[in-house]
Amino acid sequence: xxxxxxxxxxxxxxxxxxxxxxxxxxxxxxxxxxxxxxxxxxxxxxxxxxxxxxxxxxxxxxxxxxxxxxxxxxxxxxxxxxxxxxxxxxxxxxxxxxxxxxxxxxxxxxxxxxxxxxxxxxxxxxxxxxxxxxxxxxxxxxxxxxxxxxxxxx
Numbered sequence: 343x344x345x346x347x348x349x350x351x352x353x354x355x356x357x358x359x360x361x362x363x364x365x366x367x368x369x370x371x372x373x374x375x376x377x378x379x380x381x382x383x384x385x386x387x388x389x390x391x392x393x394x395x396x397x398x399x400x401x402x403x404x405x406x407x408x409x410x411x412x413x414x415x416x417x418x419x420x421x422x423x424x425x426x427x428x429x430x431x432x433x434x435x436x437x438x439x440x441x442x443x444x445x446x447x448x449x450x451x452x453x454x455x456x457x458x459x460x461x462x463x464x465x466x467x468x469x470x471x472x473x474x475x476x477x478x479x480x481x482x483x484x485x486x487x488x489x490x491x492x493x494x495x496x
Contacts, residue, residue, distance in 0.1 A: 363389045363476055365420065365467045369483065369492060376490040377432040377443065381412075385420035390470040392417040397430070398462040398480075401439035408434060414464070432485060435459065450487035456495065459485040 364386040372378045385391050396414035399406040407413045412430055420426060433443055436459070446458055461484070466477040482495040 360388045363387050363391060363467065363469050365391050365393050365465075365476075366478065367393075367395065367463075367465050369463075371492060372429075378429060379432070379492065380427050380429050382425065382427045383418055383420060384425040385423060388422045390422060391420045391467045392470055393420055393465070393467040394418075396464040397435075398464060399435050400460045400462075401436060401441055402457055404439050406435050406438045408438070419470070432459065446487045455486045455488065455493075456484045458487060460495075461485075461492075 366384050366386065368382045368384075370380045370382060372380065381395070383393050383395075385393075394414050394417050395411055397408060397412045399408070408430060410416050411418055411428060418426060418428065436443060436446060450458065461482070463481045463483065464477070465481070466475055468475050483492050484495055485491070486493050
């Protein structure tokens with residue numbers, strides 16, 4: 343009898359977990375261009391989700407907004423267990439801050455790489471039609487122009 347109760351309890355936990363809203367994102371540089379990034383978004387649940395993101399980009403402390411999804415102004419809608427991707431380019435962020443890639447590479451050795459281009463990525467989601475908001479922990483990153491790589495700043 344105890345084994346049946348344990349089985350029922352853990353089966354319930356597994357079923358409940360699948361209906362708990364859960365989503366994540368990952369950054370991936372395109373192999374042919376280290377300044378162009380795919381933002382991969384994944385729904386890990388049986389619930390349709392509206393996903394939101396804000397890169398919170400700064401260039402030498404100056405806030406830069408890319409607008410749309412990357413500034414938390416529009417959602418990326420995902421079906422159960424679905425995924426999708428978007429993309430953004432470091433050069434676009436720099437252009438909005440009146441900077442160039444060449445300038446950033448030239449200044450890279452003389453300043454702290456975290457000051458040059460910093461992303462404090464905020465990602466949140468809600469089940470479609472629901473008013474609850476679930477926020478993932480912020481994920482800070484900076485771009486190292488000496489090595490041409492995005493670095494997670496944990």
